[in-house]
Amino acid sequence: MRPSDAATRHLVRRLVDEPERWALFLDIDGTLLDLAATPDAIQVPLSLPASLDAVSARLGGALALVTGRSLPFADGLFAPFRFPIAGLHGAEFRGTDGATSVVSVTPAFAALKQRLAERTAWMEGVLIEDKGAAVAAHYRLAPAYDTALEKIMRDFAEEAGPAWVLQPGKMVFEIRPARADKGEAVATYLEQPAFAGRLPIAIGDDLTDETMFALANARGGQSIRVGSLATATCALAKASSPSAIRSALATIAAAGDRKATAAS
Numbered sequence: 023m024r025p026s027d028a029a030t031r032h033l034v035r036r037l038v039d040e041p042e043r044w045a046l047f048l049d050i051d052g053t054l055l056d057l058a059a060t061p062d063a064i065q066v067p068l069s070l071p072a073s074l075d076a077v078s079a080r081l082g083g084a085l086a087l088v089t090g091r092s093l094p095f096a097d098g099l100f101a102p103f104r105f106p107i108a109g110l111h112g113a114e115f116r117g118t119d120g121a122t123s124v125v126s127v128t129p130a131f132a133a134l135k136q137r138l139a140e141r142t143a144w145m146e147g148v149l150i151e152d153k154g155a156a157v158a159a160h161y162r163l164a165p166a167y168d169t170a171l172e173k174i175m176r177d178f179a180e181e182a183g184p185a186w187v188l189q190p191g192k193m194v195f196e197i198r199p200a201r202a203d204k205g206e207a208v209a210t211y212l213e214q215p216a217f218a219g220r221l222p223i224a225i226g227d228d229l230t231d232e233t234m235f236a237l238a239n240a241r242g243g244q245s246i247r248v249g250s251l252a253t254a255t256c257a258l259a260k261a262s263s264p265s266a267i268r269s270a271l272a273t274i275a276a277a278g279d280r281k282a283t284a285a286s
């Protein structure tokens with residue numbers, strides 16, 4: 023398979039030709055994986071975990087997943103591999119040494135999630151995704167509730183207090199921990215062994231990814247927004263689809279294999 027657009031062709035060239043120069047930060051939903059009707063309906067292509075592992079090896083371990091999913095859920099998607107992962111939009115963090123920092127669910131936040139489920143129960147098609155220290159209200163199956171759901175989520179986010187913020191996304195409103203965003207997670211990785219001294223390439227598809235695009239741009243790296251979204255972006259390049267990103271990763275992984283075979 024060949025990468026289908028200019029941004030992914032450049033990505034392949036950079037990571038094949040200068041693997042010691044770059045660090046790769048990848049969003050999951052809408053970037054590595056095609057979007058699905060519900061959070062649980064996503065499909066992880068069989069070859070993707072091994073592709074990511076091969077690309078990570080090629081980059082000397084300088085690859086991290088930076089996602090709105092919880093860290094344990096993201097780990098489960100790519101088992102048996104364990105990549106550095108920042109979960110809950112940057113609030114949860116596992117570094118290159120395996121040390122993990124998570125956010126506790128306070129009794130007040132647990133009660134708020136319960137009340138949110140009750141408050142939205144009448145909205146047929148609206149799905150509440152409990153992610154521990156974050157909660158998402160999805161309206162992909164009930165787009166007519168867009169405005170009503172935003173108001174409810176805004177009110178609940180305010181009630182949750184300053185340790186949580188409202189995070190809009192693709193057909194979703196989330197209440198996530200305020201303590202770090204994706205850009206801050208990328209900045210933290212760039213101080214860690216394996217990542218330090220490299221230029222960041224951030225790839226994402228949604229509003230939550232804008233902070234990591236801005237960080238990558240500010241550090242002289244590259245930022246790529248995947249797919250289409252009506253809102254403005256600070257990403258420097260665009261890629262057509264998750265499948266184009268997966269294809270690029272497979273090409274980079276295969277180039278690594280070829281070099282290893284040639285050297286032996």
Ligand SMILES: O=P(O)(O)OC[C@H]1O[C@H](O[C@H]2O[C@H](CO)[C@@H](O)[C@H](O)[C@H]2O)[C@H](O)[C@@H](O)[C@@H]1O
Nearest residue numbers: 050051057058059060061089090162192193194
């Ligand atoms: O930062 P990401 O890795 O992209 O995660 C962002 C959110 O992705 C998920 O929701 C989105 O994908 C679903 C499955 O394709 C889709 O049904 C939904 O409409 C999208 O908003 C996930 O459920 C959230 O928890 C993530 O924060």
Ligand SMILES: [Mg+2]
Nearest residue numbers: 049051052228
């Ligand atoms: Mg995404």
